[in-house]
Amino acid sequence: PEAIGTCSMEVEKKSNNMKENEEQSKESVSSVINSHTLAFPSISTADFQFDLERASDIIVDTAAEFIQKHENGRLVLVDLSQKSRILSLVKDKASKKSIDSSRFFTFVGDITQLKSKGGLQCNVIANAANWRLKAGGGGVNAAIFNAAGEALQRATKECADTLRPGSSVCVPxxxxxxxxxKEGVTHVIHVLGPNMNPMRPDCLKNDYTKGCKILHDAYNSLFENFASIVK
Ligand code: AR6
Structure with missing residues (x-):
């Protein structure tokens, strides 16, 4: 809403000065770019049972890298409850590292209702997917496929059949x-993280050397996919 407000204000202003107009349009374009926001859940830390301390380090490190590397785009880590431990770990670590809180912050809410219930417009959301990119199951995957309806299933099939751990796919x-x-979501980025749950495929059996590398790759892949939308 902020960016749209700026834009229409700029349009309403009438000036005969060409140079001034040029400056204004540059300004409004950059505020639109600035409004790109990715909301993402903590990959692998619920059903896939990945350690929260290690996951929070990886989230903060990869988010900091993204912010340093790219001029535009905001990252928002989302979880359902105010009591979420991953949110408080990430919040603490991000503030200790003095990461710009206007470009990376945490938010409590359902990732499928961020605008309507939380007033937070996110044009891109990430999904903690399964390797088959199948709807249903549980957690955030079920919530996103339910909220997005058949259209997401069809669009996902056009982009990929499967995902390997540590990778992501961006679906318009x-x-x-x-x-x-309802929510203004234009892209869903499916991400497959490392799995530490023996009841799920490709369990890493507590191998955190591999696990951390895969989670790192997963976030880098997610943020790079988001960066290509921002551009
Ligand atoms: N909004 C925001 N965050 C949520 C929501 C929601 N609606 N639902 C869950 N979370 P998980 P994983 C948070 O288990 O560990 C699926 O069945 C949750 O509190 O969804 O990567 C897939 O099909 C947690 O912080 O993902 C895979 O098989 C985070 O989202 C498997 O689970 C991730 O929890 C993936 O497991």
Whole structure:
């Protein structure tokens, strides 16, 4: 809303000075770019049972790298409860590292209702997916596929059949999807993180050397996919 407000204000201003107009349009373009926001859940730390301390280090490190490398785009780590331990760990570590809190922050809410319930417009959301990119199951994957409807399943199939751990795929969300219409989500980035749960495929059996590398790769892949949308 902030960016749209700025934009229409700029448009309403009438000036005969060409140079001034040029400056204004540059300004409004950059505020639109600045409004790109990625909301993402903590990958692998619930159903996939990845250690929260290690995960929070990786989230803060990769987010800091993103901010340093790219001029535009905000990152928001989301979880359902005020009591979320991963949110408080990340919040503490990010403030100790003095990371710019206007570009990376945490938010409590359902990732499928951020605009309507939380007043936070995020044009891109990430999903903690499974390797088959199948709807359902539990956690955030079920929530996102439910909220986005059939349109997301069809659009996902057009982009990929499977994911390998540590990678992600960016799916443009058709405007027919309720998640697009109600929440303003234009892209869903599916991410597959490392799995430490023996009841799920590709369990790493507590190998955190491999696990940390895969989680690091997963966030880098997610943030790079987001960066290409921002551009
Ligand atoms: N909004 C925001 N955050 C959520 C929501 C939501 N609606 N639902 C859950 N979370 P998980 P994983 C948080 O288990 O560990 C699936 O079945 C949750 O509190 O969804 O990567 C897939 O199909 C936690 O912080 O993902 C895979 O098989 C975070 O999202 C498997 O689970 C991730 O929790 C992936 O497991």
């Amino acid at each position: 969300l058709p405007s027919t999807s309720p998640l697009h219409q």
